[in-house]
Amino acid sequence: MNEHSINNILTKGIWYHTVEYNNIKSKGTFDYTKIIDSLNFPRMDDLEVLDVGCSDGFFSMYFLKNLNAKKVTGVDINKYDGSIAFEVLDTYKENYIEKYDERNDFNYLIDDYKILELKDPNKFNFLKKIYGLNMDFIEGSIYELENIENHDVTFCGSLLEHLRDPVSAIENLYLKTNKMCIIDISNTIKNRYVNLFRPYLKYTNSGGNFFHYSEKAVKLMMKNVGFKNIKTLKRYRIKIEKYGYKIPHSILIGYKD
Numbered sequence: 001m002n003e004h005s006i007n008n009i010l011t012k013g014i015w016y017h018t019v020e021y022n023n024i025k026s027k028g029t030f031d032y033t034k035i036i037d038s039l040n041f042p043r044m045d046d047l048e049v050l051d052v053g054c055s056d057g058f059f060s061m062y063f064l065k066n067l068n069a070k071k072v073t074g075v076d077i078n079k080y081d082g083s084i085a086f087e088v089l090d091t092y093k094e095n096y097i098e099k100y101d102e103r104n105d106f107n108y109l110i111d112d113y114k115i116l117e118l119k120d121p122n123k124f125n126f127l128k129k130i131y132g133l134n135m136d137f138i139e140g141s142i143y144e145l146e147n148i149e150n151h152d153v154t155f156c157g158s159l160l161e162h163l164r165d166p167v168s169a170i171e172n173l174y175l176k177t178n179k180m181c182i183i184d185i186s187n188t189i190k191n192r193y194v195n196l197f198r199p200y201l202k203y204t205n206s207g208g209n210f211f212h213y214s215e216k217a218v219k220l221m222m223k224n225v226g227f228k229n230i231k232t233l234k235r236y237r238i239k240i241e242k243y244g245y246k247i248p249h250s251i252l253i254g255y256k257d
Ligand SMILES: C[S@@+](CC[C@H](N)C(=O)[O-])C[C@H]1O[C@@H](n2cnc3c(N)ncnc32)[C@H](O)[C@@H]1O
Pocket: 016, 052, 053, 054, 055, 056, 059, 075, 076, 077, 078, 085, 086, 087, 140, 141, 142, 143, 156, 157, 158, 159, 162, 184
C-alpha cells in the first residue's frame, strides 16, 4: 500500500477521532487513545457488532482489535459527498451546508484516496483498508434499520443528542440487538445542575443538536423499550482538542434478557 498517501490522509485529512498508524497520529476532534481502555467496555469475543453512527470507525476498530469482536457493521447517515450528515432544522441548513463543505477533505486529498482505491473520504473504509479489518460500512439512518440483520451487540456512540426522536432511535437499537446494547451519551446534563436520579431532557435550541440528557432519562428510555439490567459502565470527560474544554459522557449498557 502507498504509505505516502496513507500518511497524507492521516496528517492532512479531517478526522473526528485521533487514530494512530505506524507512529503517525491523525488530528482528531477527540483523542480517545489514552482513555479508551478505561471505559469498561465488555469483551466481545466472537460477537458481531452493529455500530450505529459509526463515523470514522474508531470504536468499531477498537471492538475488533482490542475486544476481539468477530465482525463489525458500521452504519452512518454520512454520504461522504460533502452534504450534511445530521438531522438539521431548515432554519439552520445554510450554516451547516457551509460547515460540512469545509470539512470535506476529498477536495484536496482526492489523489491520495484514489491511489488507495477509495471512492470517497469515508475514514471507516480507510481504516478497514489499512488495517485489513473485518468491518463493513452501510450508509443509513438509525431510524431505518429494518433491512439490517440483528447483531449480538449494538453500539451507539455520541449520537443521541443529535436526534430529534431519541425514543424511536433506542427502540430501533433494541429491535436489532440479540444480547446487549451499549449507548455512549455525550453532553450528559451535569449532576450539579439536576438530581442525577431524575429523567431530564434539556432542549438545546440549535440546528444539529436537539437534546441533552440526564443519565436517568436514557436509562428510562432503554427500560421502556424493553432492555433489562441497565447499568452505567462509565462516566468520563473528554476534551475537544480545538477548544480545550471537556465534555461529560456516560456509557450505559442494557441487555436483551
Ligand atoms: C458525534 S458523531 C459520533 C461518532 C462515534 N460514534 C463516537 O462515538 O465517537 C455522530 C455520528 O452519527 C452520524 N449520524 C447523524 N445522524 C445519524 C442518523 N440519523 N443515523 C445514523 N447516523 C447518524 C453522523 O454522521 C456522525 O458520524
